[in-house]
Amino acid sequence: MDINPIVIFFASISTSNIVLTNFLGMCSYLSISRDLKASWGLGQAVIFVMTTTTMLNFLVYKYILVPAGLEYLRYIVFIIIVAAFVQLIEMILERYMTNLYYALGIFLPLITVNCAILGVALFMVIREYTFLQSLAYGAGGGIGWALAIVALAGIREKVDETKIPKGLQGAGFALIVTGIMAMAFIGLSGIANIQ
Amino acid sequence: MAVLTTTTIITAIGVFLAGLLTLAERFLLNYGICKIVVNGEKTYEIKGGNHLLGSLQQHDIFIPSACGGRGTCGLCKVAVLEGGGPLLPTETPYLTAEEIENHFRLSCQVRVRNDLNILIPEELFSIREYHAKVIRIKDLTYDTKYLSLGLAEGETVDFVAGQYIQLMIPTYGKVKEEVYRAYSVASPQTLKTQIDLIIRRVPQGISTTYVFDYLKEGDSITFNGPYGDFFLRDNSREIIYIAGGSGLGPIKSMLHKMAEEGIDRKATFFFGCVSGKDLYFVDEMKEFEDRVPKFKFVPALSNPEANDGWQGETGLITEVVDRHIKEDGEYEAYLCGSPGMIDASIKVLKSKGIPEEHIFFDKF
Structure with a gap:
């Protein structure tokens, strides 16, 4: 598994985008993408949480869980670490970026249960990444998620001005757009591929 | 051995993260x-x-x-x-x-x-805190109590019949935070050294559990008030009182006021309960019929049990009100009870042509 971390970084933004190829992190992806500003805020939060927790999870996994033979506990440990970090970020936002804190509201704690974050940590283990590879994968995954949600929010804001059939409004339309976006991202597969 | 290391490692990770969060809370959420x-x-x-x-x-x-x-x-x-x-x-x-x-x-x-x-x-700013002692706790029904609070020596409270106070519930048992809950005053407004409250048990309620299971006669208790704009308006319209359960409290205080001031407006009090075991203060209300010139008390049971031997009105309180009041009369209504009961009653009153500005209510 000696893929260049830079390749992993770009692949996880584009061709291996965590939302568009793995369909992880869908709940907040669908519910926050109505508003461009809020989605960018959440995207930033996810980038930060994903990068930091992937690093932390890697260190804890490699230097604590593996030597102690406790790999089977990784689900629990990863989740606790993510939960604690999200709490920390909530406090930081409340203090220094109050507007963003209010804009995200209830959705910030939702990052705790954002499966994309746990997904990235688990893929890192399955694919036996090194520290640098994990860092690239975490940061790329976060940026990819943010890119996808901001793109969707941009499209939804434009589409809001048009008439959509009643049955397709909201999540229905968002999922169709996501599907088309996922196909478009496959077009980038010549750039980098890790799977 | 394996169990021990596992536990230690998991605990260590947990403690580290908890410590980190505590520190963050201390420094980040400290606004000075x-x-x-x-x-x-x-x-x-x-x-x-x-x-x-x-x-x-x-x-x-x-x-x-x-x-x-x-x-x-x-x-x-x-x-x-x-x-x-x-x-x-x-x-x-x-x-x-x-x-x-x-x-x-x-x-x-x-x-x-x-x-x-x-x-x-x-x-x-006229609202302030009062310290009182529990003089008496009386059972009205199996789930409703009548609480009398006497103010400390020399203290008096000025309120208008129909207003409410907020009782401070101290920490007890598993409740780690003081809470305030609003209750309407049931005693006459002329009695300035004492307030009475009618409290009905809410299953698992923080406040009512305290009042029912912890509070004893002689205990000290704190409240603040008075609050609210639910009080008798001064005019000559016929009054309709509607209450359910513990909503009788403010109506009772208003009736005291009518009796003491000899207000001779026509008034009817519709009091809705489920069955005979929920009904209370029937004799007191009958007494008001003698003391208040043109007052009538109409208790109603929605679901009387066989052994109640119920002779009075039956049906939901809205149905009873509907039967008793005329279309397009000059009425003024005072409602106290659960949101469901109040919303349903307002609908009936409006259908009888009573304008919204003549309907006053206290939802809880």
Whole structure:
């Protein structure tokens, strides 16, 4: 598994985008993408949480869980670490970026249960990444998620001005757009591929 | 051995993260001392980080709040001119466009993070805290109690019949935080050294559990008030009182007022209960029929049991009201009870042609 971390970084933004190829992190992806500003805020939060927790999870996994033979506990440990970090970020936002804190509201704690974050940590283990590879994968995954949600929010804001059939409004339309976006991202597969 | 290492490692990770969060909370959520300027006159220094409602309470400024700061009653409005931050989605349902224009906020939702400049309506300053002793606790039914509180020596309380107070429930058992709950005063407004409350048990309720299972005669208790604009208007319209369960309290206080002042407006009190075991104060209400010139008491059971031997009105209170009042009469209605009962009653009253501005209510 000696893929260049830079390749992993770009692949996880584009061709291996965590939302568009793995369909992880869908709940907040669908519910926050109505508003461009809020989605960018959440995207930033996810980038930060994903990068930091992937690093932390890697260190804890490699230097604590593996030597102690406790790999089977990784689900629990990863989740606790993510939960604690999200709490920390909530406090930081409340203090220094109050507007963003209010804009995200209830959705910030939702990052705790954002499966994309746990997904990235688990893929890192399955694919036996090194520290640098994990860092690239975490940061790329976060940026990819943010890119996808901001793109969707941009499209939804434009589409809001048009008439959509009643049955397709909201999540229905968002999922169709996501599907088309996922196909478009496959077009980038010549750039980098890790799977 | 393996079990021990596993436990140790998991605990160590947990402790580390908990410690990190505690430290972060200490340093990040410490807003220091914030200055709150009230009505451009007084300045209070308050430790930041808490909600405005509670922070003001610490300085004996009592803003009415029936829900105890949960953001569900919409009563704790104050104007925040500076430093309140953006309006929250939790507040907008309770504020009119005009109030938003005038910077009104729900004080239970605004956090004190920096210096604030606020406006509090003058009349709220007459609200203060009282210390009292429980004189008597009497069972009215299997789930309703009559609580009499005597004020400390030399203290008196001025309220208008129909208003409510907020009882402070101290920490007890598993409840680790003081809470305030609103109860209407059932005693006459002329009795200034004592207030009586009718309290019905709410299963698992923090406040009612305290009153039913912990509070004893002779105990000290704190309350603040009085609050509310649910009181008798001065005119000659015929009065319709409608109450369910413990909603009888403020109506009883209003009837005392009518008896004492000899108000001879025509009045009918519809009191709705489920069955005979929920009914109380029937004799007292009958007594009011003698003391208040043109008063009639109409108790109604929605589901009387066989052994109640019930002779009176049966049916939902809305049906009974519907049967008794005329179309397009000159009525004024005072309602006290659960939101469901009040909403249904307002519908009936409106269908009888009573305009909304003649309907007053106290929902709990």
